[in-house]
Amino acid sequence: MLDLKWIRENPDALDRALTNRGGEPLAAKLIELDKSRRAAITELQELQTKRNEASKKIGEKKRAGEDAEAEIAEVARLKSRLGELEEEEAKAGEALDELLAGIPNLPDADVPVGPDESANEEVRRWGEPKDYGFEPKQHFELGEALGGLDFETAGRIAGSRFTILRGPLARLHRALAQFMVNLHTEEHGYLEVIPPYLVRGETLYGTGQLPKFGEDLFRTTDDRWLIPTAEVPLTSLPAGQLLEEGEFPWRVTAWTPCFRSEAGAAGRDTRGMLRQHQFDKVELVSITLPEQSEEEHQRMTACAEKVLQLLELPYRTVVLSTGDMGFGARKTYDIEVWLPGQEAYREISSCSNCGDFQARRMNARYRPAEGGQPRFLHTLNGSGVAVGRALIAVMESYQQADGSIVVPEALRGYMGGLERISADA
Structure with missing residues (x-):
C-alpha cells in the first residue's frame, strides 16, 4: 500500500514507476478520487456543525415559545444532504481503497528498467x-x-x-x-x-x-x-x-x-x-x-x-x-x-x-x-x-x-x- 500524501506530492514519480513496471499511469485518477473524498468529508463536517447549531436554536425557540419552523425545515434539509454526502464519501473511499490495493510496490532507483x-x-x-x-x-x-x-x-x-x-x-x-x-x-x-x-x-x-x-x-x-x-x-x-x-x-x-x-x-x-x-x-x-x-x-x-x-x-x-x-x-x-x-x-x-x-x-x-x-x-x-x-x-x-x-x-x-x-x- 502506498502513502497517499506521497502520491499527492509526487504524481510524476508514481506514474513513471508504474510505467516502468508495465502498468498504466494512475496518479491523476487517485488524486481526483482523493479530492472527492476529502471534499465530501469537509462538507460533512461543515454541515454537521450547522445542523448542531440549528438543532440548538430549535430548542431555544421552543423554550421561549417562539416559532421554530424555519429551523426545523433547515435541519431536515441538512439531514438529507448529510446522507447524500456520506454516500458520496463512502463511494469515493471504496474506489480509492480498491485502486490503491491493486497498485504494486514502487521499484528502488537502482532496479534495472525493463519489460520482463x-x-x-x-x-x-x-x-x-x-x-x-x-x-x-x-x-x-x-x-x-x-x-x-x-x-x-x-x-x-x-x-x-x-x-x-x-x-x-x-x-x-x-x-x-x-x-x-x-x-x-x-x-x-x-x-x-x-x-x-x-x-x-x-x-x-x-x-x-x-x-x-x-x-x-x-x-x-x-x-x-x-x-x-x-x-x-x-x-x-x-x-x-x-x-x-x-x-x-x-x-x-x-x-x-x-x-x-x-x-x-x-x-x-x-x-x-x-x-x-x-x-x-x-x-x-x-x-x-x-x-x-x-x-x-x-x-x-x-x-x-x-x-x-x-x-x-x-x-x-x-x-x-x-x-x-x-x-x-x-x-x-x-x-x-x-x-x-x-x-x-x-x-x-x-x-x-x-x-x-x-x-x-x-x-x-x-x-x-x-x-x-x-x-x-x-x-x-x-x-x-x-x-x-x-x-x-x-x-x-x-x-x-x-x-x-x-x-x-x-x-x-x-x-x-x-x-x-x-x-x-
Whole structure:
C-alpha cells in the first residue's frame, strides 16, 4: 500500500514507476478520487456543525415559545444532504481503497528498467557447471528409474502437478529441509517458527496476495486460504501492533508446505517437480527498521546462497528488472541454480525487500526510541531455499553415468551415512 500524501506530492514519480513496471499511469485518477473524498468529508463536517447549531436554536425557540419552523425545515434539509454526502464519501473511499490495493510496490532507483526477465542483470556467479562425460538426464528421468518419483500414482490420487516421493529420495527431500533449517537457525541467527498453514483473507491482503492474486490461491469452504508460502504467516507476526524500536530486527524461518493453483502457468514445466500445486519451502523473513532493510536484504540473500555453496551447486544471482519483480517487492534478487539436465539456470530462491509496503497494508509499526510519531516497519522475505527445487538440483548435479545419485557431503549426516542412492538402495 502506498502513502497517499506521497502520491499527492509526487504524481510524476508514481506514474513513471508504474510505467516502468508495465502498468498504466494512475496518479491523476487517485488524486481526483482523493479530492472527492476529502471534499465530501469537509462538507460533512461543515454541515454537521450547522445542523448542531440549528438543532440548538430549535430548542431555544421552543423554550421561549417562539416559532421554530424555519429551523426545523433547515435541519431536515441538512439531514438529507448529510446522507447524500456520506454516500458520496463512502463511494469515493471504496474506489480509492480498491485502486490503491491493486497498485504494486514502487521499484528502488537502482532496479534495472525493463519489460520482463530479459532485462534482469546478473550480479555474480558461484561455481562452474561440470563436464559429466555423458548426457545428463533430467530429474524426472532419474527419479522414475530409481523408483523414487511417482507422477502416475500422484496423478490418479490428486491430479496433475503432484508428486509422490518414495524411499531414499523422500529421505533426501527431508534431509535437505532439515539441513536448511539447521543452517539458518544455528549459523544465521533465524528463529524457527511453525506457523498456521491456513490463514484469513485479511492476512493475505496484508502481504499483498489479495485481492490481486486470488486465482493463484486455494480457498477453503470456511473462508480460509491455504498459504502459498510461509512468507504470509511469518510476515504477519507484527500485524496490527505498535512495537518498540529496540526489538528489531526480527529474523524468523519456517519449513512449511506451500499451495499454489498455478493458474497463470498453463503449459509451463508440466513434466517433473519444477512447478507443483504442493511443495515444501524453507522461508526466511526479516522485520526491520527502515534504515536496516537494505543491509538486511544483502544479508538474507547471502544466507540463501550459503545453502547452495555448502551443497556445491553452481548458481548465479540476478537482480530482477521492474517488469519481472513481484507485486510487493521494491527490489528482488533471484538465485538461479544450474540444472545439468536442462542445461539452464532456474530460479531456486527469490529474496525481496518490500520496504514499508506490506507494513502499511497490515498496520505494523514501531515507536521510535527518541519519541515522535510511530513509523511503519520494513519487511523482507526470501526462500532459503525451495526444497523441491533443491532436490531437483542435487539429483541432476550429483547423477552418475549408471543413473545413481551421490549424496552431497553436507547431507550424509541426515541420511544415516548413505553415500549413494541407486536402484537397489
